[in-house]
Amino acid sequence: MFVTLRHMHQPVGNRLRRSNLAGIAVFTLSFAAVLSTVGCGNQYRPVVSAIGPVGPAGQPEKFAVAVSNPTADNSLGLMTVVDFSGDTVTSTPQILANPSYFQLNANGTQGIVIDPQGSLNTVPLSNPVGLLTSQVVQTTLPVGSNPVSISSFAPASALLTIFIPQAGTKTVAAINAGTAALYDTVGIQGTGTPAYVVGSTGTPRVYAISQNGTSALGQVDAIETVSSTSLSDSAQIPVGLDPVYGVMTTDDRRAFIINQASGTITVLNVPSNALDTLPTGTPSSGPGTIPLCSNPVAGNAPCPNNNPVWADLNTVNTGLVVLNKGDGIHGGSLSVINIPLCNSAAQATNPNCSSTNPVDAAGFGQILATVPVGINPSMVSVLQGTNANPPAAYVINQADSTGTCADPTSGTLTVINLQSNQVVTTICGVSGAPPIAPSLITSNVIFGHPNSVSATSAQPTGKVYVTSSDSTYLSVLYTDTNSVQTHIPLQGNGLRVLVTQP
Numbered sequence: 001m002f003v004t005l006r007h008m009h010q011p012v013g014n015r016l017r018r019s020n021l022a023g024i025a026v027f028t029l030s031f032a033a034v035l036s037t038v039g040c041g042n043q044y045r046p047v048v049s050a051i052g053p054v055g056p057a058g059q060p061e062k063f064a065v066a067v068s069n070p071t072a073d074n075s076l077g078l079m080t081v082v083d084f085s086g087d088t089v090t091s092t093p094q095i096l097a098n099p100s101y102f103q104l105n106a107n108g109t110q111g112i113v114i115d116p117q118g119s120l121n122t123v124p125l126s127n128p129v130g131l132l133t134s135q136v137v138q139t140t141l142p143v144g145s146n147p148v149s150i151s152s153f154a155p156a157s158a159l160l161t162i163f164i165p166q167a168g169t170k171t172v173a174a175i176n177a178g179t180a181a182l183y184d185t186v187g188i189q190g191t192g193t194p195a196y197v198v199g200s201t202g203t204p205r206v207y208a209i210s211q212n213g214t215s216a217l218g219q220v221d222a223i224e225t226v227s228s229t230s231l232s233d234s235a236q237i238p239v240g241l242d243p244v245y246g247v248m249t250t251d252d253r254r255a256f257i258i259n260q261a262s263g264t265i266t267v268l269n270v271p272s273n274a275l276d277t278l279p280t281g282t283p284s285s286g287p288g289t290i291p292l293c294s295n296p297v298a299g300n301a302p303c304p305n306n307n308p309v310w311a312d313l314n315t316v317n318t319g320l321v322v323l324n325k326g327d328g329i330h331g332g333s334l335s336v337i338n339i340p341l342c343n344s345a346a347q348a349t350n351p352n353c354s355s356t357n358p359v360d361a362a363g364f365g366q367i368l369a370t371v372p373v374g375i376n377p378s379m380v381s382v383l384q385g386t387n388a389n390p391p392a393a394y395v396i397n398q399a400d401s402t403g404t405c406a407d408p409t410s411g412t413l414t415v416i417n418l419q420s421n422q423v424v425t426t427i428c429g430v431s432g433a434p435p436i437a438p439s440l441i442t443s444n445v446i447f448g449h450p451n452s453v454s455a456t457s458a459q460p461t462g463k464v465y466v467t468s469s470d471s472t473y474l475s476v477l478y479t480d481t482n483s484v485q486t487h488i489p490l491q492g493n494g495l496r497v498l499v500t501q502p
Helices: none
Strands: 002-004 026-035 042-051 063-069 076-083 088-091 094-097 101-104 110-114 119-124 137-140 151-153 161-166 171-176 181-187 193-198 205-211 217-224 232-241 243-248 254-259 264-269 289-291 308-314 319-324 331-338 367-383 392-399 412-417 422-427 450-456 463-468 473-478 483-489 493-499
Touching (some): 063 110, 063 463, 063 473, 076 110, 076 473, 094 110, 151 193, 171 193, 193 217, 205 243, 217 254, 232 243, 232 264, 254 308, 254 319, 264 308, 308 367, 319 367, 331 392, 473 493
Parallel strands (some): 367 450, 450 493
Antiparallel strands (some): 002 137, 026 042, 063 076, 076 088, 101 110, 110 119, 119 137, 151 161, 161 171, 193 205, 243 254, 254 264, 264 289, 319 331, 367 392, 392 412, 450 463, 473 483
C-alpha cells in the first residue's frame, strides 16, 4: 500500500553562495592586408580566430543530499538538495516526520528514509533540480517491524534492492527500489537482533549483522541474492561481541565486520562464504579476526577499550580505515589497515591465487598506523584522492582532544592524510545552533556536535559535507585548502548527508 504525500511548496531560505568564475570565451581580431596594384586600392579583410576558454575544468554534475529533522515535535522532516558546483539549494521536498535513518541507493538516483514506526519514503534524485514534495512516495512496513537501518545496492540478481533490518520481527526486508514494493522477507536465525546489512554491487550474497549484546558473540547471516524474486539464508557465521557496522570491497571478495565490544574486525571471504584465512604473520585473535590493539589478549574481547564504531575503504591504497571511539574521555583513534589481495601477476608463482577467489596477499590485515583523533568520534569518510588531492580521511568527533579549540566541548573535524597517515588539521566547532553571523559564513568552523560526514572527489577541489544533531546548517569544506568555505541552512537539525556520486 502506498500513500503519496501532497504537494507542498517550501521556501528554500537564505542561500549562502560562493561565487564561481565562469569560463569566458575571448576572441581576437587579426587583419590581413592585401595590396592590389590594379586600381582597387588598399582593402583590409578582418579574420576572426577563436581562442578556447581558459580556466579550471567544470565541476561534475552531482549533489549533496541532507536530511534534517525540524525541532517541533511531529513536524515533517526535510530533504535539502545542494548543487555540488555552486553550493546552492536546488530543492527542499518534505519527507516523513521524525526520520531516523537516511541512505542513497547504489547509483545515487534515489533517497531512502525511514522512521522507527515503520514508515518508508523513497525520493527520486535522478533529476533533483526542482524536486517537489508530491514526488515523494510513502509506504509502510509491517506493524511492529521497528526498522533500524538501510542498505541499498544491486547484488548478483541485478535488481536494485533496499535491505532493511527489522529489529521488532528479527527479519530483513528486501524491497524493489524501482517500485518500493516488498518482494521478500528473510528471517534471522538464532536469538540475535538484526542491525545492518553489508553488501556491494554485484555481490552473490549480502550479510545481515545480528547483535546479542556485549556478552555474547554476534553473527552474520549470509543471504543469497542470485534470484530477483526470492532470497535465502545460506549460512550463519559467528563474529565478535556487539557487531555494529560493516563494509564490503567493491570487487565483492571480502567483507569486514566491526565488532565494537570486542575491539576487533571479522574478515569474511565472500566467494567462500566463510571466515577468511588470514596470511601467516598477520596478528590475529582467532579465525578471520584482526585485533585493533598492539597487544591483544585471547578471548572474545582482545581489545575492549578500542570500541570501533565505523569504517570506510581506501580504494587508492587498498586499505581499510576503522574508527575507534575509545573510552569517551580521551581521544579516539583511526586504525589504517592494509588489505591487498594477490593479483593476476602472482598466479604464475602462487598456485593458490585464482581469479575467482584470490587469497590474501602478504601484508593483508597489517595495521599500518593508529592515528589520534578527537573525543567520541562517530564516523569517518574517505576522500579517495585525485591528482590534486591525496587520499584523506575526515573524522567527526564530539569534543576536542587537541587543546587548541576555543570551545573544547563542541565537536571537531579531524583531517588525516592517508599517504603519510598524519593529522593535517583539526577544524574546531561552535557549540549550539546560533543564528548564522556574517563572520561565520567564511570562518573555518563547524557548528554543534557533528553526526555525519561525507567526502567526495573532484577537480579542482573535492568537498566534505558535515551535519550536526544540534545545528540547522550544513557545513561545506573544500579539500584543496581543507577549510570550511560556507554553511547552508537546512531548516531543521541535521540527521545525515550523502553525495549522489563518489
